[in-house]
Amino acid sequence: MARAKSEDRRQAILSAATTLIASEGLGAATASIAKEAGVPSGSVFTYFETKNDLINQLYQELKLELVSAVLFQLPKKDPKKQLHHIWTQWTNWGVAFPEKRRVLAQLMVSDEISAASREHALKAASPTLGVIDQVRHQGVLKNRSLAFVGAIVEATATTTMDFMIREPKQAANYREAGFETLWKAIS
Structure with missing residues (x-):
């Protein structure tokens, strides 16, 4: 048995x-x-079943954990407040869990991650992407794809988290500077 x-x-x-x-x-x-x-x-x-299955399930679990963190107590209505909340939760998660962040970054660019795993994660993140999309439609990037704007958001977040980790005493300042840079870039 x-x-x-x-x-x-x-x-x-x-x-x-x-x-x-x-x-x-x-x-x-x-x-x-x-x-x-x-x-x-x-x-x-x-x-x-396989190492590939392990990697895909790990990807989904990390993405769902991050999405859960950024959506926790998401404010209603005001897109700037919503994006700021998402940003704060995301960067705080990345700083609190640097191993998970590094692994998620590797998995996001891996050919081992299946389309189904990516779709599952994308569906879970749809409220977050909805906020980014709403902000994008107000600004200079309104004619650019959500994927392009998402890549800008991701790059800005990665840079911000790197500096927050490198200089913990300045973490709050970097987080806010990163948000203001992001807001000006996409709104």
């Missing part, structure tokens, strides 16, 4: 994958992930 799967074990494997991918990249071996998680090597494949 097959043993019941444990959510704690699954989470331990995802956490170990995050740690090792952050330090070794996407080439981190599943045996190393299992060892880091404190589970037998074969257990990885009890919870994830």
Whole structure:
């Protein structure tokens, strides 16, 4: 009889994958992930059919965690306040979880992430993208694609978080300067 799967074990494997991918990249071996998680090597494949499945599920979990953080207590109506809230929550999440941020950045550009995983994450992020789209339609980038504007937002956030981490005493100043730069760029 097959043993019941444990959510704690699954989470331990995802956490170990995050740690090792952050330090070794996407080439981190599943045996190393299992060892880091404190589970037998074969257990990885009890919870994830393939390494690709593990990577896709990790991508979805990290994206959903980030989306959940940025949408928590999102203000109603005012697009600038909404975007500021999203920005603050996003940059705070990135600074609080640098390993997760690094892994998510690698996964976002990986060919290993399936279209279904990307679509799932995109659907979850639709309220956030809706705010960005609303702001875009007010400004100089109104005739540019949402994907292009999203890339600008992503690059600005990455730069801001890098400086927040590099100079923690100035983190709040960098976060606000980054937001004002973003607002002027897309509104």
